[in-house]
Amino acid sequence: MKTTMTARIGYSLLNVIVIVCLLFPFFWMITASFKSQLQILNPDYLFKFTPTLKNYVSVFEDYDYLKYITSSFVVATLSTLGSLVLGLPAAYAIAKYKMHNLSLIILVAKILPGISYLVPWYVIFNKMHLIDTYIGLIMSHMVIGLPFIMWIMIPFFSSFPREIEESSWIDGSSKIRTFVQMVLPVSLPGIITSSLLAFIFSWNNxxxxxxxxxEKTKTLPIAVYNFMGGTSINWGALMAAACIITLPVIIIAMLAQKYVVSGLSAGAVKG
Incomplete structure (x- = not known):
């Protein structure tokens, strides 16, 4: 009995330590965004300080942050939509025709480091005059988002009963109509999960x-990086910008948590 109680206490303490280690950087980021530069650099003001919105005002007025938010939203949204339009039919075809070799290629494309694509992308996009354009950024993000969506959706489509599709075809429905009206609605948890994760990847990239x-297509992560100068760092504005870039991801994660969990769980069970 004592051993069990000791194990529970130790397990609880370990959980508390891990949670504190994970949450403290977010706590420091949020509180620092409401401090002055001197307060951020002084440990005495870690918990006790007078909040100010000066950093947030500076981010939008002095750094034109709304422009970067718009760029990130355009790139993340369109790259996710493009990946869904191409990835869902492709995943369905791979699942139904059991193209396991192609599925393996998609997995390899997913796990390859993104930096391996950069040199050929830059050369190709430079030749096509797509550097500093939304088309170039959207296409580059789709190279990662597309195999990611396909990788999640293949198990969903594989588990859809073949008999239901065949009965729909016998009744005169086309394969495309069956896919759109029957398969996609049932696979909605997986679609939501994959699209949210692809959006978050693009937003944070x-x-x-x-x-x-x-300059025309600069996104939020690049804008945040620009707060770090060669001689000094505007910590207050940097933390305010970091909070702004983190807030949509946190909101999406909180609102769609049950869909993400159910989607990943359902996709992990085939048949």
Whole structure:
């Protein structure tokens, strides 16, 4: 009995330590966004300080942050939609015709580091005059988002009963109509899960935008990076910008948590 109680206490303490370690950086980021530069650098003001909105005002007035928010939203939304339009039919075809070799290729494309694509992308996009354009950024994000969506959706489509599809075809429904009206609604948890994760990936992506974007298409991660100068760092504005870029991801995660969990769980069970 004592051993069980001791194990529970130790397990609870370990959970508390892990949670504190995970949440403290977010706590510091949020509180620092409401502090002055001197308060951020002084440990005495870690918990006790007078909040100010000066950093947030500076982010939008001095750095034109709304422009970068718009760019990130356009790239993330359109790259996710494009990946869904191409990825859902492709995943359905792979699942129904059991193209396991192609499925393996998609998995390899998913796990390859994104930096391996940058040099060929830059050369190709430069030749096509797509550097610093939304088309170039959207296409680059789709190269990662597309195999990710397909990888999640293949198990969903594989588990859909073949008999239901065949009965629909016998009744005169086309394969495309069956896919749109019967298969997709049943697979909605997986679609929501994959699209949200693809959107978050695009929203947070730094590397692709750093190489392929310019002043016209600069996204939020690049804008945040620009707060770090060569001689000094505007910590207050940097933390305010970091809070702004993090807030949509947190909201999406909280609102769609049950869909993500159910989607990943359902996709992990085949048949």
């Amino acid at each position: 730094f590397m692709f935008s750093f190489v392929l974007a310019g």
